Amino acid sequence: MDSTEFRKRGMEMVEYICNYLETLGERRVTPSVEPGYLRHLLPTEAPQEPEDWDQIMSDVEDKIMPGVTHWQHPRFHAYFPAGNSFPSILGDMLGDGIGCIGFSWAASPACTELETIVLDWLGKAIGLPDHFLALKEGSTGGGVIQTSASECVLVTMLAARAQALKRLKAQHPFVEEGHLLSKLMAYCSKEAHSCVEKAAMICFVKLRILEPDENASLRGQTVGEAMEEDELQGLVPFFVSTTLGTTGSCAFDNLTEIGNELKKFPCVWLHVDAAYAGNSFICPELKPLLKGIEYADSFNTNPNKWLLTNFDCSTLWVRDRIRLTSALVVDPLYLKHGYSDAAIDYRHWGVPLSRRFRSLKLWFVLRSYGISGLQHYIRHHIKLAKRFEELVLKDKRFEICNQVKLGLVCFRLKGTDKLNEKLLSAINESGKLHMVPASVNERYIIRFCAVAQNATAEDIDYAWDTIVDFANELLEKEQH
Ligand code: PLP
Numbered sequence: 001m002d003s004t005e006f007r008k009r010g011m012e013m014v015e016y017i018c019n020y021l022e023t024l025g026e027r028r029v030t031p032s033v034e035p036g037y038l039r040h041l042l043p044t045e046a047p048q049e050p051e052d053w054d055q056i057m058s059d060v061e062d063k064i065m066p067g068v069t070h071w072q073h074p075r076f077h078a079y080f081p082a083g084n085s086f087p088s089i090l091g092d093m094l095g096d097g098i099g100c101i102g103f104s105w106a107a108s109p110a111c112t113e114l115e116t117i118v119l120d121w122l123g124k125a126i127g128l129p130d131h132f133l134a135l136k137e138g139s140t141g142g143g144v145i146q147t148s149a150s151e152c153v154l155v156t157m158l159a160a161r162a163q164a165l166k167r168l169k170a171q172h173p174f175v176e177e178g179h180l181l182s183k184l185m186a187y188c189s190k191e192a193h194s195c196v197e198k199a200a201m202i203c204f205v206k207l208r209i210l211e212p213d214e215n216a217s218l219r220g221q222t223v224g225e226a227m228e229e230d231e232l233q234g235l236v237p238f239f240v241s242t243t244l245g246t247t248g249s250c251a252f253d254n255l256t257e258i259g260n261e262l263k264k265f266p267c268v269w270l271h272v273d274a275a276y277a278g279n280s281f282i283c284p285e286l287k288p289l290l291k292g293i294e295y296a297d298s299f300n301t302n303p304n305k306w307l308l309t310n311f312d313c314s315t316l317w318v319r320d321r322i323r324l325t326s327a328l329v330v331d332p333l334y335l336k337h338g339y340s341d342a343a344i345d346y347r348h349w350g351v352p353l354s355r356r357f358r359s360l361k362l363w364f365v366l367r368s369y370g371i372s373g374l375q376h377y378i379r380h381h382i383k384l385a386k387r388f389e390e391l392v393l394k395d396k397r398f399e400i401c402n403q404v405k406l407g408l409v410c411f412r413l414k415g416t417d418k419l420n421e422k423l424l425s426a427i428n429e430s431g432k433l434h435m436v437p438a439s440v441n442e443r444y445i446i447r448f449c450a451v452a453q454n455a456t457a458e459d460i461d462y463a464w465d466t467i468v469d470f471a472n473e474l475l476e477k478e479q480h
Contacts, residue, residue: 009053028431029075031067038067074452074459078436080276081451085308087368091361092310101354105343112344115359119143123317125371126281129294132317143317144349145358149275150195152300152316155350157199157239160269162327164238185230186239189218189253191246216249216440220257227265239269245277248438249402249410252289259295272299279306280378280406282371309365313358324349381407381450384460388448391464401440407450417444427470433463
């Protein structure tokens, strides 16, 4: 494809994307296909000869689209939102066009510097303490874009592990490193995302999963007691991963209490995973949810969830960038450059070497919407969630299972888990709505999230009417 054809096809693609997004509501939200459906539709070998673009695009519509789950669909209420907006799509397009690989400052100075500046912008808008900002006078911290929240948790755990091992080695110079590693203990709540467990597996450290309170919030005393017990057993607490806005029910760990407990354990790294909820802290009235952040060593949130930015864009800030990078620095000659000492090289801030120009899309989003536009978007979703909560509360057959603070409502039919499983599977099979379950306080609950960028009150009412129809049918059947 030459640039003349790219111009033409590019315009057609923009047209296709606009049509797709404008008419999305006419499609089924979830596909009705079985595993392996695509194998039967596509050849087993890549084509030997070039194919015609029109033919490729016609296969997109006929073969790919029938197997797509439409995350931007007005009837999609599962998981958390998958950020998407035109400025962000244009940012990715430009980044792909530039096609630089910004692993070091020298590898593409603008790629590095824009990331630093935009992360400072967003960090300030969220209300992070100054020590997380790279360009603040005297600050030792800074922000970086990672691929996912899972990666943010992993790299902070790796950094905490490196710091703890260094300290232990200094205290016990003749003890084998493997033995020291076997003593390290990380902590999180049962409600933490499974990525914490995965990070502990990769880091080869023990993880103690703690019980939250009845509101699914991890409390300081629970953390403090667990760490004291472990120390008595000869173990070494080194990392606590807390969550603001849990995946299951958007609950908030008590960061202030946990931070206070950690004063007794000054070497323990405190991480805050706010993958979804963190974005909302750009609204002044929601900043109280960030209380206790002054104790944290690191914080992550995903603009690719709830800030109109397309995947991938997971932002991580650390209090002390040297503590992060010293766990990840490998410095072969071919990657060194004349400004290594003066500039940020983001390859030391994460696992991969190569990095896309991801800050462009976040920059476009922040500038096109402005903080006020993004605040409006967040507030709109919260308003819709509140509307849904009110509808649920009016029907005495249902109950609300979380404190609805943001865009997620957890609800269930009063009755058994089995009954709720049947309800959700009937709704999802119909393709009329898509929601997913979670287990909160050992109970099966249904999660309803405000997701679509331009969702309306009518979408919420439609969703509730659909749920009620299925519940009526199910409860009637159950009576016979
Ligand atoms: N942490 C929390 C609180 C989440 O809700 C999620 C996903 O929903 C994750 C981590 C994992 O996110 P990612 O897919 O970016 O790794």
